[in-house]
Amino acid sequence: MLGTPYNNIQDMDKNNLSSGLEDYIEAIYIADINKTQLKGAQLARNLNISRASVSEALAKLASRGLINYESYGNITLTDTGRKEAVNVYHKHNILKEFFEKILFVSPNEAEDIGCKIEHVISKNILVKIRQYTLYCERHPEIIENFNKENL
Numbered sequence: 001m002l003g004t005p006y007n008n009i010q011d012m013d014k015n016n017l018s019s020g021l022e023d024y025i026e027a028i029y030i031a032d033i034n035k036t037q038l039k040g041a042q043l044a045r046n047l048n049i050s051r052a053s054v055s056e057a058l059a060k061l062a063s064r065g066l067i068n069y070e071s072y073g074n075i076t077l078t079d080t081g082r083k084e085a086v087n088v089y090h091k092h093n094i095l096k097e098f099f100e101k102i103l104f105v106s107p108n109e110a111e112d113i114g115c116k117i118e119h120v121i122s123k124n125i126l127v128k129i130r131q132y133t134l135y136c137e138r139h140p141e142i143i144e145n146f147n148k149e150n151l
Contacts, residue, residue, distance in 0.1 A: 017084065019119035019120075020057065021057060021060060021061060022088045022118070022119055023047065023115070024043070024047070024054075024057045024058070024061060025061060025066060025077070025084055025085045025088060026085055026088045026092065027043060027047055028043070028067060028076075028077055028081075028085065029082070029085030029086065029088075029089055030089070031043075031046075031075075032076070032085075038074060038075045039072065039073065039074060039075065040054050040055055040058055040071070040072070040075065041054075058075065065078055065080055065081070066078055066084055066085075088118060091118040091126060092115060092118045093114075094129060094130050094133070095110075095113070095114035095118055095121070095126075095129065096110045096111055096114035098129050098130075098132070098133050099114060101133065101136070101137075101143070102132070102136050102143065
């Protein structure tokens with residue numbers, strides 16, 4: 001079961017980040033939780049995006065006070081940036097878990113579609129998806145019946 005407390009979902013407010021900036025901040029957060037130092041060039045490789053695009057996005061994130069960044073230096077999250085990144089990361093993982101565990105979507109497809117939906121899903125729907133996932137985990141017969149009927 002995913003360790004995202006229900007409370008964290010309720011605290012997710014609509015930030016004003018574009019889906020692209022959300023992808024950047026999530027990638028920075030993942031590097032941070034993996035204790036990996038991250039520079040712009042590596043971020044560009046990780047996201048398969050041009051270095052110029054990364055530099056522009058990092059400047060936007062820095063101007064919003066979400067990251068600490070100087071050209072060719074390590075990228076780190078500010079406290080505010082970490083909160084935003086955690087929200088994006090949790091949304092992504094809630095969706096990925098739902099697609100994999102409840103709908104039996106392959107991990108690769110669940111990852112891909114979770115990343116796309118995380119940018120547009122409302123807090124209300126995300127809460128309902130999380131509640132349903134938890135309900136199904138407490139009642140495995142629902143998943144077993146779905147699995148038997150649909151696979």
